Amino acid sequence: MSTRRDFLKTSGVLVVGLTVAGDLVLDAQGTGAGPYPDLDYKQLDSWIVIRPDNTATFFVGKTDLGQGTGTAFRQIMADELDMPYDKTSCVMGVTDVTVDQGGSGGSDALQTDGYPMRRVAAEARRVLLEMASVRLGVPVGQLVVSDGVVSVAADRSKRVTYGELIGGRKFNTTLTGSNINATTGAAQLKDVNQFKIVGKSPQRYDIPAKVDGSLKWAVDAKVPGMLHARNVKPPVAGAKLVSIDESSVKNVPGLVKVVSKGNYVAVVCEREEQAIQAARQLKVEWQKPTTAAFPSSEDLYGFMRTAKPTSSTPPSIVGSPDMAMMTAAKVVEAEYEIPFQGHTSIGPAHAMADPSNNQLTIYSNDMKSYGMREGVAQFLQMPKDRVRVVWMEGPQAYGRTAADDAGFEAAYLAKELGRPVRVQWMRNEETAWDTKGPAFLVKVRGGLDAQGNLVAFDYDARAADFGHLGYNEADTVLIAQLMGIRPSQPNRGSSAVPNEMYAIPNRRMTTHVVSLPTVWETPLRTGNLRDPNGPQSTFASESFIDELAAAANTDAVEFRMKLLTASKEDDNGFKRARSIACLKAAADAFKWDTRPSPKRVGSGDTLTGRGIAYTYRSQTVVAEIAEVEVNRRTGRVWVKRLVCAHDCGLVINPEALRRTVEGGLLHAVSRTLHEEVRFDTEKVTSVDWVSYPTMTHLDTPESIEIVLVNGDPNPMRGDLPHYGAGETMLKPTMAAIANAIFDATGVRIRRVPFRNDRVLAALKTAKV
Amino acid sequence: MASITLRVNGTSRTVDVDSATPLLYVLRNDLDLHGPRFGCGLGQCGACTVIIKGEAVRSCIRPVSTVAGAEITTLEGIGQNGKLHPLQQAWIDEQVPACGFCQNGQIMTAKALLDKNPTPTDAQIRQGMANTLCRCMTYYRIQSAIKRASKTIASARTESEVIA
Numbered sequence: 001m002s003t004r005r006d007f008l009k010t011s012g013v014l015v016v017g018l019t020v021a022g023d024l025v026l027d028a029q030g031t032g033a034g035p036y037p038d039l040d041y042k043q044l045d046s047w048i049v050i051r052p053d054n055t056a057t058f059f060v061g062k063t064d065l066g067q068g069t070g071t072a073f074r075q076i077m078a079d080e081l082d083m084p085y086d087k088t089s090c091v092m093g094v095t096d097v098t099v100d101q102g103g104s105g106g107s108d109a110l111q112t113d114g115y116p117m118r119r120v121a122a123e124a125r126r127v128l129l130e131m132a133s134v135r136l137g138v139p140v141g142q143l144v145v146s147d148g149v150v151s152v153a154a155d156r157s158k159r160v161t162y163g164e165l166i167g168g169r170k171f172n173t174t175l176t177g178s179n180i181n182a183t184t185g186a187a188q189l190k191d192v193n194q195f196k197i198v199g200k201s202p203q204r205y206d207i208p209a210k211v212d213g214s215l216k217w218a219v220d221a222k223v224p225g226m227l228h229a230r231n232v233k234p235p236v237a238g239a240k241l242v243s244i245d246e247s248s249v250k251n252v253p254g255l256v257k258v259v260s261k262g263n264y265v266a267v268v269c270e271r272e273e274q275a276i277q278a279a280r281q282l283k284v285e286w287q288k289p290t291t292a293a294f295p296s297s298e299d300l301y302g303f304m305r306t307a308k309p310t311s312s313t314p315p316s317i318v319g320s321p322d323m324a325m326m327t328a329a330k331v332v333e334a335e336y337e338i339p340f341q342g343h344t345s346i347g348p349a350h351a352m353a354d355p356s357n358n359q360l361t362i363y364s365n366d367m368k369s370y371g372m373r374e375g376v377a378q379f380l381q382m383p384k385d386r387v388r389v390v391w392m393e394g395p396q397a398y399g400r401t402a403a404d405d406a407g408f409e410a411a412y413l414a415k416e417l418g419r420p421v422r423v424q425w426m427r428n429e430e431t432a433w434d435t436k437g438p439a440f441l442v443k444v445r446g447g448l449d450a451q452g453n454l455v456a457f458d459y460d461a462r463a464a465d466f467g468h469l470g471y472n473e474a475d476t477v478l479i480a481q482l483m484g485i486r487p488s489q490p491n492r493g494s495s496a497v498p499n500e501m502y503a504i505p506n507r508r509m510t511t512h513v514v515s516l517p518t519v520w521e522t523p524l525r526t527g528n529l530r531d532p533n534g535p536q537s538t539f540a541s542e543s544f545i546d547e548l549a550a551a552a553n554t555d556a557v558e559f560r561m562k563l564l565t566a567s568k569e570d571d572n573g574f575k576r577a578r579s580i581a582c583l584k585a586a587a588d589a590f591k592w593d594t595r596p597s598p599k600r601v602g603s604g605d606t607l608t609g610r611g612i613a614y615t616y617r618s619q620t621v622v623a624e625i626a627e628v629e630v631n632r633r634t635g636r637v638w639v640k641r642l643v644c645a646h647d648c649g650l651v652i653n654p655e656a657l658r659r660t661v662e663g664g665l666l667h668a669v670s671r672t673l674h675e676e677v678r679f680d681t682e683k684v685t686s687v688d689w690v691s692y693p694t695m696t697h698l699d700t701p702e703s704i705e706i707v708l709v710n711g712d713p714n715p716m717r718g719d720l721p722h723y724g725a726g727e728t729m730l731k732p733t734m735a736a737i738a739n740a741i742f743d744a745t746g747v748r749i750r751r752v753p754f755r756n757d758r759v760l761a762a763l764k765t766a767k768v
Numbered sequence: 769m770a771s772i773t774l775r776v777n778g779t780s781r782t783v784d785v786d787s788a789t790p791l792l793y794v795l796r797n798d799l800d801l802h803g804p805r806f807g808c809g810l811g812q813c814g815a816c817t818v819i820i821k822g823e824a825v826r827s828c829i830r831p832v833s834t835v836a837g838a839e840i841t842t843l844e845g846i847g848q849n850g851k852l853h854p855l856q857q858a859w860i861d862e863q864v865p866a867c868g869f870c871q872n873g874q875i876m877t878a879k880a881l882l883d884k885n886p887t888p889t890d891a892q893i894r895q896g897m898a899n900t901l902c903r904c905m906t907y908y909r910i911q912s913a914i915k916r917a918s919k920t921i922a923s924a925r926t927e928s929e930v931i932a
Contacts, residue, residue: 066867210868211859213803213843273789346870346903396867427808666905689812697897700907
């Protein structure tokens with residue numbers, strides 16, 4: 001029988017931190033069996049441990065969502081510290097041994113959290129140099145450091161390693177900073193041109209254990225005496241529990257308990273297959289609500305069009321849009337529709353909670369493990385220092401675990417039963433009840449003057465996002481909702497305006513949020529899906545820019561370039577200059593031939609075309625070009641080739657970045673061609689991979705080219721920032737594909753996804 | 769409950785479980801194997817794939833009683849003599865995984881494919897892998913890695929022929 005400690009010790013990637021460096025930290029903090037007080041971010045020892053063998057472990061408050069951020073953290077910290085990359089390791093997201101940097105989200109790992117990481121590593125180097133100065137008897141200015149070895153510049157035989165200076169002991173160095181992001185010591189950051197590891201592509205350290213089967217994931221968390229639980233979800237949104245017939249499961253072997261509170265129901269058994277059987281077999285009487293929970297997915301946009309918004313932002317106005325529209329030579333109008341889309345992780349939600357020692361340990365893949373700790377402590381009314389979350393690798397879902405239901409459920413059940421409990425959602429639960437990216441309805445009008453210049457732009461977006469879920473909140477996670485717990489007001493939700501640097505003299509942009517009839521205990525609850533609103537708003541705006549270019553009979557790149565270069569004003573991140581650089585880089589890489597769209601429609605079954613779209617997110621800029629084949633007989637769209645010019649400032653690991661961008665592009669292709677949550681008026685009917693199709697190997701493009709751009713006017717500056725790269729690439733893809741379909745066929749598709757039947761119907765209507 | 773003997777990765781293991789239990793739960797919970805994973809329980813995604821008698825099998829819908837005595841290979845068992853299988857090495861060389869959760873199914877499905885057809889065309893790779901899903905959309909790199917492994921296997925064959 002394995003023990004809890006063995007489980008941690010043998011858990012693959014985690015072993016690095018918790019067996020070697022972790023023990024040291026655990027001893028220092030007196031944790032292990034609990035309690036688990038917050039780590040002090042103002043102590044250098046909370047961030048970095050150096051061992052006698054001259055290896056270092058970094059402890060960071062982030063999680064890695066399969067994008068290699070852990071590898072990147074090691075690169076930036078090893079470079080600031082002057083340690084060889086392969087002598088470092090990294091522990092992430094375990095709440096009692098790492099400081100709370102918030103976990104992951106918003107693609108800010110390097111953009112924001114990378115800076116305190118760099119500063120603490122630089123401070124450790126500074127302290128070590130001072131120690132070496134005493135040890136070697138020369139001033140710091142006469143020392144050189146390389147690969148964790150400090151030498152006297154004039155006599156390299158006089159040397160001492162970091163391990164000899166500090167190995168196994170604490171720094172006891174106090175840092176400053178009013179919050180974690182501001183954490184700093186006295187040391188200065190390096191000029192990025194001095195970096196030796198940043199800019200290179202060490203292989204991701206987490207991959208070998210993921211391909212040989214040795215990694216222990218959060219799904220593998222197992223301790224002695226652990227029970228298995230399954231939820232029994234309400235059959236329709238807003239259903240009320242009337243009664244449970246426990247005799248319906250009395251023949252299920254291993255049944256430990258049927259648990260219910262409010263409308264939350266779960267079965268707990270000794271073995272996993274028993275829990276599955278009990279959940280299927282349990283007879284529960286539910287009372288359905290008397291009114292429809294929501295319009296069906298077929299009627300969604302009609303509902304959104306006429307719904308009274310729950311909130312509207314005051315329009316942001318430049319110039320006189322109404323006047324300019326009235327005097328325009330040509331006015332173009334269009335409306336775009338983007339459905340609810342699911343996170344639909346390849347692995348449904350799961351977590352294991354262990355209530356031993358009157359503490360609570362939750363083993364979870366929650367991207368925001370610190371938030372879960374806080375939320376669970378509140379939910380169960382436990383002191384925070386008795387709760388810890390051990391973050392482990394899990395199936396990626398790009399925002400799903402920001403509101404991690406399974407962790408709360410496991411914690412609740414473990415506390416109820418006084419035994420470790422593992423919760424695993426089934427596929428139908430995950431696909432139907434995970435959090436959804438909000439549906440959007442966007443109306444855009446544009447006015448062109450007689451020369452084809454864009455003189456007026458009027459954008460109005462409605463998002464079905466009322467009640468958007470917060471981060472692991474004790475009163476909005478699903479188990480809380482089902483138990484009747486509510487915040488006093490639902491979250492207002494948000495809509496979005498396009499992100500571009502176009503100089504348009506007259507424009508108005510308005511956004512609204514609308515609510516579905518049912519806000520609570522509904523499977524159509526919205527959450528952060530990889531760039532929460534960006535793909536939707538960018539689909540509308542960048543499709544529309546293309547419509548305007550076509551109306552002006554102008555090439556789509558040329559039309560955009562004119563809008564970008566019409567102003568010389570730039571922001572402090574040089575986004576205009578970088579937008580121009582990306583647009584040009586994408587067009588060059590694609591070998592874009594300048595001509596208006598659409599091209600002359602071909603005669604065969606397969607029509608080909610290309611489309612461009614561009615946007616930014618925060619300070620990361622992308623321009624994408626899609627080449628598509630449209631099958632005239634079947635309506636099938638194949639994205640044959642993708643080019644993405646990507647500027648996220650300083651690139652830490654080019655190869656890992658390329659793969660992250662590729663994956664993001666294809667995630668967007670999947671959302672463009674296949675993904676739509678379907679529902680009738682009482683429940684979500686997308687419940688598996690047949691009713692919620694995703695991209696497969698068959699859809700894979702023939703070629704994907706990522707061009708890494710550095711469009712900074714001073715590209716070699718020593719303080720070149722490292723911006724986030726986890727989401728921006730998803731934003732323009734839908735529009736690039738729609739624009740390519742238009743180029744190929746002359747037909748404009750304005751509703752996502754571009755399923756075969758929809759495309760075929762549009763082609764037939766247009767007699768293509 | 770029934771006593772069932774399984775042959776997994778060359779070792780015989782006896783478990784005492786309900787005979788209808790899907791093989792996946794026995795591998796994971798009784799035999800502590802972590803390669804095969806639960807993704808859908810419906811045989812749709814492939815995350816639970818193991819190889820039985822040369823076929824890629826979805827262990828989440830295969831009752832354990834039906835595979836008693838058959839040679840079952842999991843991700844943990846495809847390497848030989850302490851060396852990774854060429855597919856696993858190709859997965860590292862190409863840096864295929866993003867989150868990596870589905871990659872068990874990708875590698876095991878690809879192994880069954882290459883075992884039958886060591887030099888598949890691009891179209892055969894796409895078709896052979898069509899029902900094995902990845903939500904990080906690493907398909908582009910998976911296909912490159914299968915081609916790389918196919919070459920490694922072919923050159924290893926040529927070498928062993930030369931030696932023979």
